[in-house]
Amino acid sequence: MSTNKNEKAPLGVWGVNEYGYYGEFGGAFIPEMLYPNVKELQDRYLSIIREDDFKKEFEHLLKDYAGRPTPLFLAERLSEKYGANIYLKREDLCHTGAHKINNTIGQILLAQRLRKKRIIAETGAGQHGVATATVCALKGLACIVYMGEKDMERQAPNVARMKMLGAKVIPVISGSKTLKDATNEAIRDWINHPADTYYIIGSVVGPHPYPDMVARFQSIISEEIRKQLKEKTGKELPDYVFACVGGGSNAAGAFYHFLDETSVKLVAVEAAGQGIESGFSAATTQLGTTGILHGSKSLVMQTADGQVVEPHSISAGLDYPGIGPMHAHLYNSGRGIFLSATDTEAVEAAKELASLEGIIPALEPAHALFALRKLQFKKSDIVVVNLSGRGDKDLDTYMKFI
Numbered sequence: 001m002s003t004n005k006n007e008k009a010p011l012g013v014w015g016v017n018e019y020g021y022y023g024e025f026g027g028a029f030i031p032e033m034l035y036p037n038v039k040e041l042q043d044r045y046l047s048i049i050r051e052d053d054f055k056k057e058f059e060h061l062l063k064d065y066a067g068r069p070t071p072l073f074l075a076e077r078l079s080e081k082y083g084a085n086i087y088l089k090r091e092d093l094c095h096t097g098a099h100k101i102n103n104t105i106g107q108i109l110l111a112q113r114l115r116k117k118r119i120i121a122e123t124g125a126g127q128h129g130v131a132t133a134t135v136c137a138l139k140g141l142a143c144i145v146y147m148g149e150k151d152m153e154r155q156a157p158n159v160a161r162m163k164m165l166g167a168k169v170i171p172v173i174s175g176s177k178t179l180k181d182a183t184n185e186a187i188r189d190w191i192n193h194p195a196d197t198y199y200i201i202g203s204v205v206g207p208h209p210y211p212d213m214v215a216r217f218q219s220i221i222s223e224e225i226r227k228q229l230k231e232k233t234g235k236e237l238p239d240y241v242f243a244c245v246g247g248g249s250n251a252a253g254a255f256y257h258f259l260d261e262t263s264v265k266l267v268a269v270e271a272a273g274q275g276i277e278s279g280f281s282a283a284t285t286q287l288g289t290t291g292i293l294h295g296s297k298s299l300v301m302q303t304a305d306g307q308v309v310e311p312h313s314i315s316a317g318l319d320y321p322g323i324g325p326m327h328a329h330l331y332n333s334g335r336g337i338f339l340s341a342t343d344t345e346a347v348e349a350a351k352e353l354a355s356l357e358g359i360i361p362a363l364e365p366a367h368a369l370f371a372l373r374k375l376q377f378k379k380s381d382i383v384v385v386n387l388s389g390r391g392d393k394d395l396d397t398y399m400k401f402i
């Protein structure tokens with residue numbers, strides 16, 4: 001339904017344009033049946049999230065429910081090791097253990113204002129499913145989560161959490177029985193229940209306005225970083241911000257208020273899996289080409305004839321064959337520095353953080369931590385690493401390596 005109306009958008013404009021494009025990426029490539037839902041969201045999301053009443057409730061829940069602001073912690077032993085001032089943005093301390101709750105709080109408030117009664121979501125590792133089930137319980141809304149059967153076996157504790165929170169978890173048995181199949185199933189559900197259902201997408205992916213909307217909800221991360229750096233160092237701008245990228249929501253949030261500050265280097269770290277050339281990788285910018293995935297035009301890991309390639313990463317949160325359109329644009333334009341870390345490198349970095357700082361990170365941000373080794377810092381550099389989640393969910397995996 002959508003065509004690219006923005007082929008000539010100037011680089012250097014990092015936000016989304018009125019057609020939902022970041023440079024050449026983005027848009028809304030959706031089946032006709034979904035047009036009314038997506039159009040309603042496109043027309044209303046900005047005015048709703050700008051209402052005083054919305055802002056007040058969003059801020060209240062971020063503070064008193066999710067536990068914000070999260071600390072910005074100067075990791076002294078890590079800093080000494082890498083020869084820079086390394087600060088950790090502690091999203092791991094959020095309620096439910098990761099940044100995902102920032103977005104699900106925002107979207108549930110939006111769904112309420114659109115008078116939707118039934119919430120659907122897709123989940124891979126179960127983290128987004130848990131964050132969605134959490135806010136549905138909080139608001140008393142019905143919650144249906146689609147999850148690949150294979151992921152349900154791999155992530156049994158999160159399935160139990162969702163059930164405890166009252167969500168219905170529907171196993172998806174099509175395709176590879178993982179995240180991309182769960183996403184297809186959620187879209188199918190939405191098509192069948194267009195009037196009463198709201199689809200909470202968990203990252204900066206999907207048709208416009210989801211990438212922009214999710215980035216705005218997560219932008220609280222960089223808003224706080226600026227304020228906290230100012231208090232701690234006297235200046236608001238770091239030299240580097242590091243974040244891991246699955247779909248790209250924690251990175252979008254950590255980068256957001258620095259996008260136009262070109263002195264700040266934005267470092268996005270993808271999962272190389274067993275190695276970029278191994279056939280078992282999720283490093284989309286290295287392996288992907290332009291294509292359409294889940295309603296938007298972006299970089300996608302696909303075969304020459306457009307079949308999506310099964311990704312691989314040790315971390316379920318980075319195991320996605322695409323990347324949000326904002327990140328595709330940051331990559332193509334050179335504004336972002338894209339690095340990667342392998343499965344074993346991520347585990348090594350997680351062990352290092354645990355032993356140097358007493359913090360066990362999730363496998364996802366462990367990829368970003370490993371990438372600290374790939375750049376040369378000056379002693380005076382201020383480096384922020386977005387610690388997107390905590391490692392409790394990954395202890396079994398870590399134990400296999402110890």
Ligand SMILES: *Cc1c(COP(=O)(O)O)cnc(C)c1O
Nearest residue numbers: 203246247248249250317364389
């Ligand atoms: C889901 C998840 C990610 C990956 O998702 P993004 O949208 O790329 O942020 C990263 N870290 C943690 C802890 C997650 O749960």
